[in-house]
Amino acid sequence: MFVAYCDESYGHGKSGDRPYYVVAGYCARVQTWTTFERYWNATMRELGIDDIGCHASKCSNGARRYDGLAPEERREIQYRLIVDIAASRPMMGFVAPIDLQAWSAHENSYRAELDIDHRKFGVPHIAAMNLCVELVSQILEDVVTPLNEAISFVFDRNTEFGGRAREWFQMSIDRPLMNHHLRLGEFTQSDRMTAVGLQAADLLAYSAYRHLSNPEREGWQWKQLNFASHISMPVIGDSQYLSD
Numbered sequence: 518m519f520v521a522y523c524d525e526s527y528g529h530g531k532s533g534d535r536p537y538y539v540v541a542g543y544c545a546r547v548q549t550w551t552t553f554e555r556y557w558n559a560t561m562r563e564l565g566i567d568d569i570g571c572h573a574s575k576c577s578n579g580a581r582r583y584d585g586l587a588p589e590e591r592r593e594i595q596y597r598l599i600v601d602i603a604a605s606r607p608m609m610g611f612v613a614p615i616d617l618q619a620w621s622a623h624e625n626s627y628r629a630e631l632d633i634d635h636r637k638f639g640v641p642h643i644a645a646m647n648l649c650v651e652l653v654s655q656i657l658e659d660v661v662t663p664l665n666e667a668i669s670f671v672f673d674r675n676t677e678f679g680g681r682a683r684e685w686f687q688m689s690i691d692r693p694l695m696n697h698h699l700r701l702g703e704f705t706q707s708d709r710m711t712a713v714g715l716q717a718a719d720l721l722a723y724s725a726y727r728h729l730s731n732p733e734r735e736g737w738q739w740k741q742l743n744f745a746s747h748i749s750m751p752v753i754g755d756s757q758y759l760s761d
Contacts, residue, residue, distance in 0.1 A: 518547050518702065519666060521611075521653050522714035524673040525645065526574070526722035528730065538620075538641040539726045540649040541612040542718030543602070543746070544656065544668065550714055553605035557713050560597050570709055571598050571716045573723035577738070595720060595738055602717050603745035609656055610748035612725040613649035615641050619756040627759065638685050642678040648754050650689065654697030656749055667702030673715050674706040682706075721748070729753075 523542035528535045545553075561567040569582050576583045576591050583591055602608060620641055628639040653668060672682065686704040709715040724738040725748075742748060752758060 519544055519657060519668045520547055520550055520671060520714070521668055522550075522671050522712065522718040523646075523649055524709075524715055524718040524722045525642065525675070526719075526726040527617075527641075528726060535617050537726055537729050538615045538617055538645045539612060539722050539729065540614075540642075540645040541610070541722035541725050542649075543608045543610050543714065543721065544653050545605070545608040549605055549608060553601060553608070553717070554713055556601040556604055557598065557716070560601055564594060564597065566594060570713065571595060571720060572709065573720040573738070577723070596741070598716060598720055599738070599741045599745050602742070606746060608717075608746050609653075609660075610721055610742065610746050611649065611652050611656060612721065612748060612750040613645050613652050613752075613754070614725065614729055614750070615645045615648065615754035616756070617641060619754070619759055620644065622756065623759040637681055640678065640681070642675070643681060643685050644754060644759075646672070646682055646685070647689075648752065648758075650686070650701070651697060652749060652752065654700045657700060658697070666700070668700050669702040670704050671712050671714065672704070672706050673719065674708055679706050725750070 521542055521544040523540055525538065525540045527538045561570055571594050573595065575581065576594055579591060624639065628636050631639055650670065657668060675682065683704055686701070690698055690701045692698060707715065709719060720738065721742055724736055724742055727736050728739040
């Protein structure tokens with residue numbers, strides 16, 4: 518069985534100023550995640566962060582709970598997480614971004630196509646989650662033939678959209694017209710200290726968001742993550758994607 522750990526990143530400031538809503542993470546077999554958890558739990562103990570782990574944006578910027586650490590120490594936390602991702606191969610990275618400027622342009626027509634009971638799904642979080650699930654399912658279709666190998670999805674707990682996300686996921690399983698519905702397994706939401714695979718997803722989502730927002734200024738995390746494992750980002754949820 519495969520498990521995909523997924524997290525979102527969408528920057529700071531007013532919603533109109535955010536260029537992307539990104540859902541990203543890693544997919545691997547259960548045995549691979551067991552290896553990763555063993556490595557990363559040991560690393561957290563070694564670094565003395567087993568109570569906070571790696572929260573990418575806070576760690577990178579020295580926010581609360583990381584503000585007592587020197588920049589070199591905060592960089593080491595992120596780097597060691599990347600090392601453990603690389604050591605746990607094969608892990609398949611994926612990035613599913615929604616262009617929020619394109620979303621704003623299409624939002625009214627998109628929501629108009631939904632009946633009143635389903636308009637609650639017309640939000641960037643669900644659109645990015647949909648793109649994410651399609652992408653992960655396609656990745657597995659390319660490397661694994663049997664449709665009976667299901668993918669369980671673990672998303673970071675989201676108080677605002679979590680209920681809608683669960684309902685949408687179940688609808689995706691129930692709709693026979695969805696090409697990937699046979700691959701969809703369990704849907705759960707957790708936190709990054711309970712399901713430490715979410716810390717890997719969080720770092721990739723944060724790094725991908727920064728890369729997409731300013732591609733000319735390639736962050737070292739994004740560069741190192743691409744060295745550590747293959748990352749798929751074949752589609753960006755831009756105006757053409759949303760029109761389709």
